[in-house]
Structures are given as structure tokens and as C-alpha cells.
Amino acid sequence: MPSQTIQTSAVRGTPDPTSSSRAVPPARIDLGEIDDLRVLDENGEVNEALDPGLPDDELLRVYRAMVLTRKFDIRMLNMQRQGEMGTFAPGFGQEATQIGQVYPLAQRDWYSPSYRSFGAQIWRGWPMDQLFLLWDGFFEGFAPPPDVNDLPFSIVIGSHVPLAVGIAMGIRKKGVEDAVVVCNFGDGASSQGIVSESMNFAAVFKAPCVFVVENNGWAISTKLEQQSGVTELARRGPAFGVPSVRVDGNDILGMIAASTRAVEHARAGHGPYLIEAVTYRMGVHTTADDPKVYRSDDEVRAWEGKCPIRRMERHLTERGLLDAETIETIGTACEQEVLAARESFRKRAIARPEEIFDFVYEELPPELAAQRDEYLRRLGRA
Ligand SMILES: Cc1ncc(C[n+]2csc(CCOP(=O)(O)OP(=O)(O)O)c2C)c(N)n1
Ligand SMILES: [Mg+2]
Structure with missing residues (x-):
């Protein structure tokens, strides 16, 4: 990406000694150079010089992970529309961003995601039946599986970013291992103050944290241009002293190249890195949204x-690793996996309505105890 300048308009209120109508000359802000990365273009052509060089079986593994993510997404949307699933945030179109950002992570590394991240969660080892439970409102869905170093995702946008930096600082202070943390958030979240504070803190203290801003152009109905003075969000990193790259987020090889570079940087003790993944949310923001508006x-x-x-x-296909038949076979196998997870979810999704009284008070106040009794009576359970 070439160097970019912004011309500001005249500063309001600046005294002009010669004429009240003459504006002061516009100031120029030099935004500097940022790497723009794309390996695989829209026609499937690869830029050999930038290709991360994955072996064939790995290429197929990441392809399958993207297909599985999409099958899970479509199935969950159908279930929601049929009344079998709670409100959820589809990731249709952002599969490469998702899989690419966690691809270089090892088991000892950490992942702190926002809500539109089930593709990455599946890659990290979250069983799909658990993710169904999670989105259907069962609290046991939220607990990270044993041996998966992830935080439950955050819905309060940006709130999980300082937690990621905190974990990274813990890793650094213990000084016993070279683990890193990856934390993703949206273009809208990037305008939250806490995200800037987190990046600044991470830069100052060299926290091994990779920030991934998934720039899908929209924060629900708010266009990026309506909420950010700089629309190439990777440009924010250098101001904090954080090396940054802007990558085509729909290019899985570009995402893998960028996140590998960022993770190696953090792992080597050089501090944080910012990846801007430019992508697009093809579907609804959540199932409660209508983007046609x-x-x-x-x-x-x-x-x-x-x-x-x-x-x-x-x-x-060009490489001879896929053809129409294998594409079909992989798609069907992924669909079967999702349906098996749905069966397991259905067995586990036994609603316990009385739970709504269980988790706020250690000892239920008398008026709530009375409400609980009445509620249970009405449910025919007491
Ligand atoms: C602190 C906070 N404010 C407002 C909301 C309501 N809200 C939920 S998602 C969202 C938009 C987030 O957009 P972005 O960060 O771009 O992520 P995307 O949904 O596009 O992945 C908003 C405003 C929230 N969850 N948390
Ligand atoms: Mg967004």
C-alpha cells in the first residue's frame, strides 16, 4: 500500500489576520507506508513470491475447514429460522479471515475472540455440538473445552481486547514459554477507546499479542466511513508503534502468510502486531438484523x-488437488459432520427453566423465592 496523505479542512476558529473569509492552508497528515498483502487473487491465481508454501495436505485441510465453517453457518441459520436456535452472528464470507488468523497457533497459544468467530473456534478444537449449545443459550456451551486455551467470546465489543493483552503480559512476565495470544475484533470495535489503550499498552510493554481487526465494512448498519477517520485500519498500528499489515481477508493464503509473520514476531519477543483483514459480511449482522434496510x-x-x-x-483444482467429485465429497462429509453435531446437541439441549433463579444470589431473597415457587408451579414442575 503506498504512502497516503489526508488533507484536513481549515481549522475552525483559527484567526485569519487578512480576511475573515480566507481559510488557513490545509494541513497534510502523512500516514506512511503499510504492507498490503494478497497471495491468492479472485481468479485463484497465486503470487508465488508471497506464497506461504503449504504442503498439499495442509492446503486441503484449510479448504475443508472453510467448507465446514460454512456448512455449520448455514445449518445454524436454518435452525434459527425454524425456531431451534437462538440469535446468532453468521460468519458467511469471512471463512478465510477466521481460519487464517488461528492457523499458525499451537496448543500452548491463546485465542480471545469476538462473537463472529465460530470458524476459528472449530479449528481450535471447540466441538460443534457445544457451539450449538452456546448459541442456544446453554451456559455450558461457553466454557472452553479442556486443553483449549481460549477465552469464551465477547459480545460487549472491544471488551475482550485488554484481557488478551493481560494474558500476553502474564506469558511475558512468567518468561517460561514463548506462547502468544491472538485477539480479533471488528472495524466497529476498533473505535472503542479500550482497543486503542490495549494496543498502546501492548506496544509499550512488548506483550506477545496479535490483534486482528476484521474489517467487514459495517458495524451493524454503520458504515466504516461513518465511524473512522482512517478507513485503512492497519494504518492505526504504526501510531502506537505496532507493526501492521493490511491483508485481503478473503484470501486464505494471504491470511496465513500475515498471521504466520505476526505470530513469529510476537513469539520472538518483539511485541504486538496488527493485522487488518479486509473482508465482507455476506449475510445478516445477526439473525435479528435485516441488512436490506x-x-x-x-x-x-x-x-x-x-x-x-x-x-x-x-x-x-488448478493444482490437481480437487475436482468436481472431490469438492462434492468434501462438502457432503462436512454436512454429515454438522448434522451429527446437531443430533448430539439435540440430546443435550434440555431446557432447565428454573435456572433463571440460580446464578445471581447465593441465597434467594424471599420475594424471588416466592416468584420461583409460583413459576415452578405454573410450569407443572413443583
Ligand atoms: C460496547 C457495546 N456497544 C454496542 C454493542 C452493540 N453491538 C453489537 S455488535 C455491534 C457492531 C460491531 O461491529 P464490528 O465491530 O464491526 O463487528 P462485526 O459485527 O461487523 O463483526 C454493536 C454496536 C455491543 N455489543 N457492545
Ligand atoms: Mg464490522
Whole structure:
């Protein structure tokens, strides 16, 4: 990405000695150079010089992970529309961003995600039946599985970013291992003050934390341009002293190259790194949203041609690793895996309505105890 300058308009209230109508000359802000990264273009062509060079079985593994993510996504949306699932945040279109950001992590590393991250969570080892439980409101869905060093995701946007930096500081202070933390958040979250504070703190104290801002252009119905003075969000990093890269988030190989570079940097003790993954949310913000109200069909159509899965399919077909039959076989196997998880979820999803009284007070106040008794009577359970 070339150096960019912004011209500011005249500063309001600046005294002009010669004329009240003459504006002061606009100030220029030099935003400096930022790396722009794309390995796999929309036609499936690879830039050999930047290719992270994954072996064939790994290429197929990341392709399959993206397909599984999409199958899970579509199934969960159908379940929600049929009344079997709670409100959730689909990730349709952001599969490469998801898988790419956690690809270089080892088991000892940590992941602190926001809510649109089930693709990465599945890659990290979260069973899909547990993720179904989670989105259907069962609290046991939230607990990270044993041996998975993840935090439960955050819905309060930006709130999990300082926690990620805190974990990274803990790793650094203990000084016993070279683990790193990856933390993702959206373009909207990036405007929260706590995200800036976290990046600054991480830079000063060299916390081994990789920040991934998933720039999908929208924070619900708020366009990026309406909430950020700089729309290439990677440009924020250098101001904090955080090396940064802007990557095509629909390019799985670009994402893997960027996150590998960032994780190696943090692991080597050089401190944090910022990845801006430029992507697009193809579907609804959550199942409670209707994006037709605020964005055009043309905008969505323009992104259809950038589909991360289609692009990888073209590339792997060109390499002789996929053909129509294997694409079909992988798709069917992923679908079967999701359906098996749904069966397991259905067995476990036994609602316990009385629980709503259980977790606020250690000892229930008398008026709530009375309400509980009445509620249970009405449910026919007492
Ligand atoms: C602190 C806070 N304010 C407002 C909300 C309501 N809210 C939920 S998602 C969202 C938009 C977030 O957009 P972005 O960070 O770009 O992530 P995306 O949903 O696009 O992945 C908002 C405002 C919230 N969850 N937390
Ligand atoms: Mg967004």
C-alpha cells in the first residue's frame, strides 16, 4: 500500500489576520507506508513470491475447514429460522479471515475472540455440538473445552481486547514459554477507546499479542466511513508503534502468510502486531438484523465474486488437488459432520427453566423465592 496523505479542512476558529473569509492552508497528515498483502487473487491465481508454501495436505485441510465453517453457518441459520436456535452472528464470507488468523497457533497459544468467530473456534478444537449449545443459550456451551486455551467470546465489543493483552503480559512476565495470544475484533470495535489503550499498552510493554481487526465494512448498519477517520485500519498500528499489515481477508493464503509473520514476531519477543483483514459480511449482522434496510444488493453482489472458498477451490483444482467429485465429497462429509453435531446437541439441549433463579444470589431473597415457587408451579414442575 503506498504512502497516503489526508488533507484536513481549515481549522475552525483559527484567526485569519487578512480576511475573515480566507481559510488557513490545509494541513497534510502523512500516514506512511503499510504492507498490503494478497497471495491468492479472485481468479485463484497465486503470487508465488508471497506464497506461504503449504504442503498439499495442509492446503486441503484449510479448504475443508472453510467448507465446514460454512456448512455449520448455514445449518445454524436454518435452525434459527425454524425456531431451534437462538440469535446468532453468521460468519458467511469471512471463512478465510477466521481460519487464517488461528492457523499458525499451537496448543500452548491463546485465542480471545469476538462473537463472529465460530470458524476459528472449530479449528481450535471447540466441538460443534457445544457451539450449538452456546448459541442456544446453554451456559455450558461457553466454557472452553479442556486443553483449549481460549477465552469464551465477547459480545460487549472491544471488551475482550485488554484481557488478551493481560494474558500476553502474564506469558511475558512468567518468561517460561514463548506462547502468544491472538485477539480479533471488528472495524466497529476498533473505535472503542479500550482497543486503542490495549494496543498502546501492548506496544509499550512488548506483550506477545496479535490483534486482528476484521474489517467487514459495517458495524451493524454503520458504515466504516461513518465511524473512522482512517478507513485503512492497519494504518492505526504504526501510531502506537505496532507493526501492521493490511491483508485481503478473503484470501486464505494471504491470511496465513500475515498471521504466520505476526505470530513469529510476537513469539520472538518483539511485541504486538496488527493485522487488518479486509473482508465482507455476506449475510445478516445477526439473525435479528435485516441488512436490506441499510446496504444495496449491488454492494453485496460485488463481494460474491470474492468468495474465499470459491477462490481456493479454483486454486486447488488448478493444482490437481480437487475436482468436481472431490469438492462434492468434501462438502457432503462436512454436512454429515454438522448434522451429527446437531443430533448430539439435540440430546443435550434440555431446557432447565428454573435456572433463571440460580446464578445471581447465593441465597434467594424471599420475594424471588416466592416468584420461583409460583413459576415452578405454573410450569407443572413443583
Ligand atoms: C460496547 C457495546 N456497544 C454496542 C454493542 C452493540 N453491538 C453489537 S455488535 C455491534 C457492531 C460491531 O461491529 P464490528 O465491530 O464491526 O463487528 P462485526 O459485527 O461487523 O463483526 C454493536 C454496536 C455491543 N455489543 N457492545
Ligand atoms: Mg464490522
